[in-house]
Amino acid sequence: MTIALAIAFAHFGRQRHVLTWTASYAVGVLQWLANAAGFFLQSAAMFIVTGTALVVSASLLAIGIRQRSSRRVNIMAFAAPAAIVCIMIAVAIGFFGNQVLQGMIIPTYVGLLLLVSAASLWPIDRAMTPPEKAFFAFLILFALCQLALAVSATFIRSASEGKDLYRNILSLGMPTIYVGTAVSAVLVVAGDLAQQLRSQMRHDPLTEVLNRRGLEEAASQAIAQARRHGRPLSLVICDLDGFKALNDNHGHIAGDHALKGFAQLLILAVRRGDIVGRMGGDEFGLLLQDSDAQAAADVMERVRLEVAHLSLPKVPESTLRASFGVAALLPEDLTLEDMVHRADEALYSAKKLGKNRVSIAGAA
Incomplete structure (x- = not known):
């Protein structure tokens, strides 16, 4: 023994x-x-x-x-x-x-x-x-x-x-x-x-949040629970504006610090039971339970304002910005991918309108 x-x-x-x-x-x-x-x-x-x-x-x-x-x-x-x-x-x-x-x-x-x-x-x-x-x-x-x-x-x-x-x-x-x-x-x-x-x-080893696989597994349970109890559920997809330029100009260590700092900010912004995952690169996904699209957008607006004030090693101050796309769970949504498609469109809209903003899928 x-x-x-x-x-x-x-x-x-x-x-x-x-x-x-x-x-x-x-x-x-x-x-x-x-x-x-x-x-x-x-x-x-x-x-x-x-x-x-x-x-x-x-x-x-x-x-x-x-x-x-x-x-x-x-x-x-x-x-x-x-x-x-x-x-x-x-x-x-x-x-x-x-x-x-x-x-x-x-x-x-x-x-x-x-x-x-x-x-x-x-x-x-x-x-x-x-x-x-x-x-x-x-x-x-x-x-x-x-x-x-x-x-x-x-x-x-x-x-x-x-x-x-x-x-x-x-x-x-x-x-x-x-x-x-x-x-x-x-x-x-x-x-x-x-x-x-x-x-x-x-889990993602760098940021310690869920990876894409973990996010998909958690999303299937969250979607099933939302449907079972008739509660709202919103998906947020967000990324750091100009992340490639940060990597190119200040090195990958600065990029890693930015990703870890952004992930921690997202974790602190949501409630216990909400889900945070890294979808790849500098793109993150959040599932906010019992939150409609507008409530989720309000939370992300607070995060957006705080991103600019993050003080991180190797990252120049006031250089970080982020854009957010929000999509609510619809009756016809079957999987996370259905929500991802609309949230991606909302994120693209935020980028197209000048970045550093929150956009809701389907909103004017």
Whole structure:
């Protein structure tokens, strides 16, 4: 499982949380080897290493989950209690030789840490994906198995009494759960990669808005929803006036800054739920939901006025202008292309009338 996660890190984007999980299972290798050595050699030192490695492994797993969830990671919040537990393990095993304390302290702490990890995995603003559900389920099972170990340790009263239950849980349950947790973690990494690839297929890498394909997919849903609920929908096609001259005179870096700045201005101008996409070159498309043509034109007029005041690196001030063509959804429109045709005509009209203006399809 350590090798599988290392391969996932190397080939699935080198994400930080995957490296942390790889380290977690690498420490887990040390834990199982030390546990075997402690059992066969009856070595207290090896059992101390076993307990410490388990605490470190679980802490790294929890840290990796918080990293993936983009939650704040306070290393001291993990390191301080882990150090206290490790000291307690050393005292319980090294000084008192008390296996009951050993069997209770470690699983209790790890079980609670895994419950915290499962809670950190839960997304805040969306539903869980199937790989996340599997990972969540294994984390809960992992935690319950650890807590069951802690409970079973309380039945150890002599050299042999109660140890069979503890060892059965440890030898039968834990390896399966270790493997299941790691496999589900790899599936989460693969699922993240698939989601990243889907996002890259639908988004323009320069401006980070939808590309033509993503815009068409979003438009089909928006058109269907507008028809279903009988609500207005408007398409705006716009571009930067004189963009070719800007590229020729000031370089492509200036052109890229202009495109990114214009895209951000469009995103800030529309409401949540409206759609912004780059159709190609310096041409952008916007779908404004619950907006007729005049309402969409009013929004674009505000954008038009703000374009001239954009301050961007490598772009001379007061050189940017934009033209806009607006078309409302008509009953006979079947696809986005039907709206694009009219919005393009309106944009051509705006260019023909002197650029730097908003034109509505079909308007005088």
